[in-house]
Amino acid sequence: MPNLAGTRSRIRRVPMLRRSRAVWMSKRVWRPRLVFWLGALAVGLVSVAFAEMADWAQRMFEAMASHLGPAALLVVPPAGFALSSYLALRFFPNSGGSGIPQAIAARHLESDADRGLLLSLRTAMGKIFLTLLGLLSGASIGREGPTVQVGAAIMLATGRLGGMAHARGLILAGSAAGIAAAFNTPLAGIVFAIEEMGRAYEARTNGLVLSAVVLAGLASLALTGNYTYFGRTDADVVTASGWLLVVACGVLGGAFGAMFSGGALAIMRRVRRWTKGAPARIVAVAALCGLVVALAGLLSGGTTYGTGYEQARSAIEGTALSPFFFLAKFVAGLASMVSGIPGGIFAPSLAVGAGLGSTIGLAFGLGSGLAATLGMAGYFAGVVQAPMTAFVIILEMTGNAGNVVPVMLASLLGFGTARLVSGAPLYHSLSRNFVADILRHRRLMEQKGSAEPKG
Template identity: 35%
Template sequence: MTGFSDQDSSALLALATLIGAAALPFLFRLAFGRRRRKGRARAASVVLALGRSRRLALVAAAGAERLLLLGETSDVVIESHIADAAPTAETPAPPSELRGLFPLGAVSLLAGVAVGTLCGVFRLVLDAAGRMRMAIPDWFAERPVLGLAIMVAGAALATGLAANLVRRFVPAAVGSGIPHVESVIDGEEPPSPPLLLPVKFIGGVLAMGAGLALGREGPSVQMGATLAHQFGRYLRYDWRDQQSLLAAGAGAGLAAAFNAPLAGAAFVLEELLRRFDMRHATIALGASVGAISVVRLLLGPEPELRVATHYPVGPLDVPLGLALGAATGLASLAYNRAILRALDFADRSPLPAEAKAALVGAGVGAIGFLAPDLVGGGDNLTQKTLDGAYALDALPLVFALRFALGVVSYAAGTPGGLFAPLLALGAEIGLFFGLVIPGEDGPTMGMKFALIGMASFFAAVVRAPLTGLILITEMTDNSQLLLPMLAACFAAMAIAAICRNEPIYDALKERSARLARRAET
């Protein structure tokens, strides 16, 4: 392939902008470092004078002879400490965020390659399992009862085994894994052991391959964080740098899951670390570059979702985006509460974890045989929604079924994420909103607002609007709707905040901490 596509050019421009912004603190230090060193020298002189005065005052009470002796000693001691502590113009101390950045950046690049390889293979295996699941109804078209029985039994067995792997070996591998990664970064929980990698990989393939409405990004993020942390641990980096590598590996996992490198880096800074500095930005970008390079070799450079038309922005799109954002903000309130209540209900159930997961798998298997497009992570469903394939009267039923499937699937106690299912729900809300708007171009409006709904519902549920905007833009290779997307995200987050709808990963993290405290007492 020769030359750059529009997607590559946009990504490179955004990458250059991020690097330029990250370099501003370094340039500031170069320009004003001398002035700051002079300020530190003046401060050292003040400390020296105060030290002398205090020592002299104390010694004066003991007598003149002792004063002379200790006064000389104090000057020598204080001057020696000041000389050791204060950097001089001849030997300036490098900024802490730049110390060792180049070798750490190289390690993050290598870790990203490893994460991209692991998550790329994970994606390929999931795709193969999904194709097999979709083909079963056709294989048994002439014997549907037998096909239904096989589908139900197979899904129940797979999900029960996935729950068993999690319970027996690594309980932290349950669910998305993103709340656990955040807890590790915050120092609230220990890092996951290497055993998490096979448990999350195999458990995720079993659960999502069976058709549970879960996303691949959660396992990819947690596996990426665990793998990158092992790099830092093996190379004996201190905890601060291990923390940076762990977060960068998580972002690389997200980038690999959706073929979206900038979204992976933004996710690290906005959701995991919640701060921006040059060191973290560089490491996050390095890991995303390494991961996406491998993923595009394995899966190709095409965007995740195909958008048939590049929609122009009309004069009413921004106010309509505000209205759609308000609707998705209210929907996020119901979604987050349903997830948390389903988890509480599952915890109160006396059934073993494997039995609960098997029951969910059996139900999903039955639905998957009758309506294959409605189960699974939701990629096919989202694509059909963006294509305007669903009629207006069918959308409420599709939305209700996917909403319930997503909630029940997450409570099953198997590995699996939330991103892909909630993006599908956001697209359905947006398509319905666009179709009910009066006008001649109803289908076009519906498909346009399906994109906007994806971004606004993500922003309301996760409360990470920058990541959502970049993610949708990279997944669809469409940036023309950024303005109405921004308006929709603003309204969605405002409604979520007014309703006191806690971000889903914060709520899940607090819930896990509460359960851990209860188990200790």
């Protein structure tokens, strides 16, 4: 007798295979994927272009500073800060500050219209332009935080174009891709997405985040090659004094990091109350902060202007920094952040941490390379209160796989110390301000709409 069961099974399998082939060949399936992949590649390309322009802006300021006298350098930062603040208020609202709080806030909003106020392509363009203006003015800012907002805006726009409904996942993927491409640190991009951007991380976004990071990273690698952001250090912790250095860098770094974040939040709360509804006051505060940055730059011999990349790199590679560099850079970074102009704190914070670690290393009579690395881990974990992101990003940026445990311990100690000193995570505290502003704006629009006469 014929095998009727097997025949029926084959008959059922043929339509299923046809349906499966039809689904996979469908434009409806592939169009969102292709648009998403193109968006991730765009994040990588924009991140690389942003990095090149940021380096150019910093070189232009350094060239200008070498030709100007001290009196002129007291004018350029305040004027640049005031102009950046005015342009942000007038033409690019919600582009101020790091950009990471805006991306976090957008993930908490339900409406596409509300998210668009924080993550539009117009805002992203303004973010890039005004961050470059800040670097041309000598601000102690970085481009990495702004790249997160830019990446999230690009992914949200491409997802909308491709008909993808997972807005929160797109924001997460764009943010992770931005970090990965900005630092050439793919692992740090993924960890950042899990720990800092998505405290309520959803497993279904795994594929979005991973594919966005891979594609953005490939675009970055194709244009810049495989490099370590802060060079390489081969120093290892092998002695008891080395482990004491780990503890000192972790605890002191965390304490100073908490002082930075807690101080910034306290000052910005007061500034926010004083400037409420008064744009002229906001611009005046920015100009005053620019003056503080100018004074810090003059007193430090110009080392505190800009990102601090060169100083951190030299410390990592073994050149001891001035014992007072980290204090001057701390003040310049705090003033730049409080000013509210577009610009991030990642690179300046790492520079402060490298300077602090270098100073601690001098006190211990040890080399600056290892101490700078540990100082970066402790301070950065203290500022952002994200220890996993801190140690992964620093290990990838310095290429020192032999110090996994010491860097991890310094990050953990920095985080623990910061939690004792200041319990408020910086980015999430700032994101609540953006959420409140957007909800207030929506209520105002609804009130205006209900007050209009019905025709």
